[in-house]
């Protein structure tokens with residue numbers, strides 16, 4: 001696991017955007033796994049700028065989003081489909097037929113989830129998966145006690161996640177607690193995983209993810225078993241790590257040929 005400690009989310013997003021750029025330069029038909037929430041917003045902004053200045057080209061890219069609220073349609077402003085369209089897809093040259101999200105309006109959850117898994121496989125798997133981190137260590141919507149080998153399925157949110165995400169809802173009267181999410185096993189099959197976390201609210205989840213024991217109580221801790229994970233954190237999210245100096249030293253001395 002590579003831990004990159006940055007000054008702020010602007011710097012972290014710049015590094016993340018460059019990792020994506022280098023992935024697309026290597027393979028124009030890359031499959032990206034995408035996340036929602038507050039964390040990747042600046043990354044999307046930076047990628048939009050890079051797309052406008054022709055530094056990155058999304059025309060052959062396929063994307064799969066991590067999760068979606070059950071019962072929200074793509075046109076609902078609180079859905080992740082809407083978020084992706086507004087914050088990213090509508091501003092870049094991506095082929096929208098190749099930008100996949102789970103359908104929150106499905107009437108057959110099992111089928112929807114199995115088809116999503118099938119589509120990911122058919123595209124050759126995810127090359128680079130972007131992740132945010134829940135306060136209790138969730139990735140996607142894999143809440144504590146999620147099976148560490150789980151596949152795409154329905155999950156029920158914890159009260160903590162409901163509370164954390166409440167600020168994002170425009171319609172306070174309809175906040176679904178059932179969601180569809182890629183499984184942890186699904187996420188773990190990605191070739192490269194890029195986890196970002198900013199702010200002190202994420203410090204506990206970060207120390208448990210990076211340095212804690214692997215446990216279903218902190219779903220992100222399974223990333224310790226993946227052979228290519230980049231964790232980008234600001235000083236506040238890194239505050240509880242015991243080896244801060246070591247992580248910084250490793251990154252400062254990273255061979256130039258390993259850099260994006």
Ligand code: GLP
Nearest residue numbers: 035036037038039132133134140
């Ligand atoms: C949300 C999403 C995750 C996201 C995480 C962190 O509920 N399901 O994909 O990464 O929780 O959210 P935020 O970036 O807003 O802190």
